[in-house]
Amino acid sequence: MRSFVPSSASPDQPSLIQPVAAGLLAAIVGFASAFTIVLEGLAGAGATPAEAASGLLALSVGQGLLGIFLSLQTRQPISIAWSTPGAALLMGVGVPHGGFGVAVAAFLMTAVLIVLAGLWRPLGRAMAAIPLSLASAMLAGVLMELCLAPVHAMAQLPTLAAPILLAWALGWRFARRYAVPIAVAVTAVIVAAATPVPAGAWALAWPRAQFVAPVFDWLPAIGIAVPLFIVTMASQNVPGLAVLRSNGYKAPVGPLFVWTGFGSAVVALFGGQGLNLSAITAALCAGPEAGPDPTRRYLACVAAGAAYVVLGLGAGLAAAFIAASPPLLIQAVAGLALLGSLAGALTAALADERGRLAAVVTFVATASGITVMGIGAAFWGLAAGGLLLALERR
Template sequence: MSDAVPRDSPAGSLIQPLSAGLLVGIVGYASTFALVLKGLQAVGATQEQAASGLLAILVVKGLLAIGLSLRTRMPISIAWSTPGAALLIATGVPEGGFPVAVGAFLVVAGLVVAAGLWSPFGRAVAAIPITLASAMLGGILFGLCTAPVRAVATLPALALPVVVVWALALRFARPYAVPLAVLLTGIVVAVATPVPAGMLADLVPHPIAVMPRFTLDAVIGIAIPLFVVTMASQNVPGLAVLHANGYRPSVGMLFVSTGIASALSAVFGGHTVNLAAITAALCAGPEAHPDPARRYVAGVTAGATYVALGLLASFAAAFVAASPPLLIESVAGLALLGSLAGALQTALSREDERLPAIVTFVTAASGTTFFGIGSAFWGLVAGGLLLAILRSGPPVRS
């Protein structure tokens, strides 16, 4: 008699969504936790504050995924804003330091809640051409995605094996390509750059509250681009994945929930919490369970996995602090190549908006700052103005 559990038994029906949710949690964490830490440190967080921010995001998004999935009986997958972390790296430390960045995080949270509560505001956000929003995202990601090339040129003995493993994994085990690259990077860092004595003395995560400061420059230069990127590259695709799999949750409820969760996370140094886009497909698709009514278990499991991984936040921060910065950035760049490709494909998809999209892309990628405001915002402004000019009169015949 076979010892295998039948798939239609109660235990068998749980194995698939439990394993899918566990995979989502591990992959979602391992692929980009270093990017999140680098993003928080780039806007002025200390190692301890970055660890607190990572802990806050993991716990908040995990609990939110559990709550929403149980309440709606839908596989609601929650993530941190990976493109948002890349934006923070490109932005740098604002005048006034990390408290000013936290103030911007709270503004983003308020904007997301407003998008859920006030329909006209949500429609105004949706009216931003997807080509320009994607071009801005592409410009933000471009510099980071060149990090693997720069790392191979600067640290060939350390970076080249990571790139080779990533490329081979893409061929033979695509879902595990980035986690394997992260694992190999960890091994390389552990061998080549030992963690300084005393750095790992206290690995218990400690939430650290940060008193926010609000400045107009940070609202324009950090909050607005972070909000647009989060909505365009996370929330909208996340909803599309749910809709494609037959789920129709209340959009307003999701936005209000993620906005409130983002505010709670920001108090302890975390940036935006939002709907998952890529990993959402694993929770909501048939890989999680043949029966759509049972896939919510995958969302609950992914949330529980994130909460458990929050206990590793201090170790992760110490690990990243001891690593060669360019090597860590190269792994993040590998993880974001797919996002860059998707952003550029969408940005160039409409011929009549192609030039404004390119203007948005090159401006955002330039890293230029005007009046203390970062290039991501100016990219959206420049592309939007050119698009308005091109549409201001009757079409010109050649």
């Protein structure tokens, strides 16, 4: 894998403080903002608390090590992350027939598709040909129910939910980047004060990787794998590449997809839904926040990777925190974290007037939550919108 030095590199050799600080900030914000979504997504796909903790551990350590390796290999700020939209998708598809093993089989299928996208250019071109409006509408349909959770929490648990929503709103106003971590911290305090911890919950606190055997029940597995692949590519890998290119880096696209695909296959066997390029915290590591010298910003991703490995050791504690919390309260925090994603998905879905009706059909069908032949609504929403768009264009 070849390294690339941006033409705008500065001859100065600045301190390591700025890139390391940017990397640590990216890891902490990324983990704290989304670990609840990951755990809820795995639980929504049928994982036990121990399997969900194992999945979070595998994802954290996997993305940390892979980010360090790729950044050192390329001398570019290659940020690796779990797919937050993918975890949100799992929250919406429900437990497949056959249990969590079927979801693990779907994770492996998704990993194979990502590897093929890196090795076989026609597949990559086919993915690029899927209209952004349809992929965004499918994601918005999945997120819709989740983003209603704060409203339901206010109706059913007002005394517990109100402080969380207020903390998030104040964080959004005065420290936007930390709004969700602030809400998570307030939730932890409320849970500690108001919820008795079950006797077996803290048994999860020490992280343990747990092998999960895949169950290849093809129809339900494909119904998860195809939408997960599309969401991962459209919502994570493509924007992640755009962040790198906008900061002057020529990323080796094929090898990056191959490596993230192989990494996804490894973490899938321990319950993780997959690894991909970061699309949210990548800007912290690739932009000016990581230092004035573009040739040294890869150090931010090395620092972020090391932080993710350390944070992964708290995966069991995070799972114990989730197990001790009222489910609706955790869903409310996850919904707050996903409001920005919902807004972005709806904006992208409805931006092109020519395909707007097809996008609305995709959104409505996905949000319906239907399951036909064991295949979830996300797949059928994309199929319905694609069929209408094809009819319109012909």
